[in-house]
Amino acid sequence: MNKHNLKALILMAGAIFMAFLMVNVTSQAARMDMVDVSNNNGYMSTAEYVSMRNEFGVKAVTVKISEGGTYKDPYAASNIANVQAAGLYINGYHFARYATKAQAIAEADFAGRTAKAARLPVGAVLATDVEAEEQNNQSKATNDRNNVAFMQEIQKFGYRADIYTSGSWANNKMTIKGKTGWIAGYPFVPAGKKWYTNNNAWQWSGSAHFRISYGGFDVSQLYTDYYTAGQKSTVKPTNKNAVKANNQAANKHTYKPSASAKWVKETKTYTLKTAVKLRTGVSTSSSVVAILPAGTTVKTDQAIIKGGYRWVRQPRFNGYGYLVTGPTSNSLEYVKTGVSHTYYTVKSGDSWWTIAKRSGLSMTALANQNGKTIYTTIYPGQRLVVR
Known part of the structure; x- marks a missing residue:
């Protein structure tokens, strides 16, 4: 086959393939x-x-x-x-x-x-x-x-x-x-x-x-x-x-592929606000090692976002246990760190703006320190960290 014709065919095939990809x-x-x-x-x-x-x-x-x-x-x-x-x-x-x-x-x-x-x-x-x-x-x-x-x-x-x-x-x-x-x-x-x-x-x-x-x-x-x-x-x-x-x-x-689906170092001490299942793996279908009651202190060494949840790893005497600290959207808070904070309880009619103004913070700073965004719904009775 003539090299020029072959080159033209290759270029044409490539163009068709790229067009297909764009359409797809x-x-x-x-x-x-x-x-x-x-x-x-x-x-x-x-x-x-x-x-x-x-x-x-x-x-x-x-x-x-x-x-x-x-x-x-x-x-x-x-x-x-x-x-x-x-x-x-x-x-x-x-x-x-x-x-x-x-x-x-x-x-x-x-x-x-x-x-x-x-x-x-x-x-x-x-x-x-x-x-x-x-x-x-x-x-x-x-x-x-x-x-x-x-x-x-x-x-x-x-x-x-x-x-x-x-x-x-x-x-x-x-x-x-x-x-x-x-x-x-x-x-x-x-x-x-x-x-x-x-x-x-x-x-x-x-x-x-x-x-x-x-x-x-x-x-x-x-x-x-x-x-x-x-x-x-x-x-x-x-x-x-x-x-x-x-x-x-x-x-x-x-929308881009999530870059957070990797283990990251997180050496923290959590005090559970509610009972949480400790599992053998990073999946809600993994076997349950134990159910940790509210008030339990958990020390972790790593964290990862996977399967729609944020997970932490707890070193144990015979390996590791894994527990959920919240969904990846951070719309819920299952645990709190052992660090002392000042909390504010949301009242009817409150918004990120009113609470931020009262606390001397920007809305973004207030939302970030609660693991949320300013577009996350807040509701009466919810506790937010204000300092």
């Missing part, structure tokens, strides 16, 4: 079908939701309604009204604190009444957000029973029910059946496969940015029409090419 990466880009917001995002205007719709193709918004048995999100009503004014489908969620069936029913009644007062329309989804310490301390069977009780009660208010939880908890701490569930799992690598395609929705980012809105947002890709009630939106993005470009940029710049 583009096709794997996760979509921003749904955004969820809470009091942490502050007041959100109709214009902001219109921008999300037109520039990023957002179809639905799920707003926080309530938490536990007493907390009502102060922005729920305005979010619901403004989302509807922007022509987007609206849903709600309740941050669960229940540990028993009776508590689940009581929280569902509270969430349902609060949603009605905030004018969440009948037929919307009112999901239970199950990721708290209260559920981590329960068995899978107990969590399943409680979740079913919550969802059955929610349906009495005319809302459709679903469960939101992390990928590491799905079918581990609770059952999530196919074609149900809203599952969180990230960081997402754009060139990789999409996750949780057998469920209703996949939350693939907790820090997406929109042009005219401040801060980071949780965004999800929808696999079914459950969160859009089987309806096609009557309002379409004004610039489909902009939507495509913006979503590609969000995938490219926001």
Whole structure:
């Protein structure tokens, strides 16, 4: 074969292969079908939701309604009204604190009444957000029973029910059946496969940015029409090419493979706030060596982020034991260090800004020293380190 022809063929094949790779990466880009917001995002205007719709193709918004048995999100009503004014489908969620069936029913009644007062329309989804310490301390069977009780009660208010939880908890701490569930799992690598395609929705980012809105947002890709009630939106993005470009940029710049999945030195002494299972390996399916009661002092030598959790290693007389100190999102605090701190108990109406101002700290410094970000939800009764 002529060398020039061969070279041309090779160059052509290479170009085709690169084009295939580009198409493949583009096709794997996760979509921003749904955004969820809470009091942490502050007041959100109709214009902001219109921008999300037109520039990023957002179809639905799920707003926080309530938490536990007493907390009502102060922005729920305005979010619901403004989302509807922007022509987007609206849903709600309740941050669960229940540990028993009776508590689940009581929280569902509270969430349902609060949603009605905030004018969440009948037929919307009112999901239970199950990721708290209260559920981590329960068995899978107990969590399943409680979740079913919550969802059955929610349906009495005319809302459709679903469960939101992390990928590491799905079918581990609770059952999530196919074609149900809203599952969180990230960081997402754009060139990789999409996750949780057998469920209703996949939350693939907790820090997406929109042009005219401040801060980071949780965004999800929808696999079914459950969160859009089987309806096609009557309002379409004004610039489909902009939507495509913006979503590609969000995938490219926001999500990178985690560099934290390595053991790092961490010589610390922890005092357990609650009972924690000590395991033989870095997995929630590893055998349990012992259940360490609250108040136990644990000395560690290394730490790692793996499988959706932050783990520490405890040297023992016959090897090592491993225990969870929290999920990688740091939205929960299972343990505290032995260092003396001053704590502040969050009250209704508090925000990162008000607490930081009172403590003489910046919001970022306050959040960082609590292992969180300024976009992490805080709730009444939670204790934060202020110095």
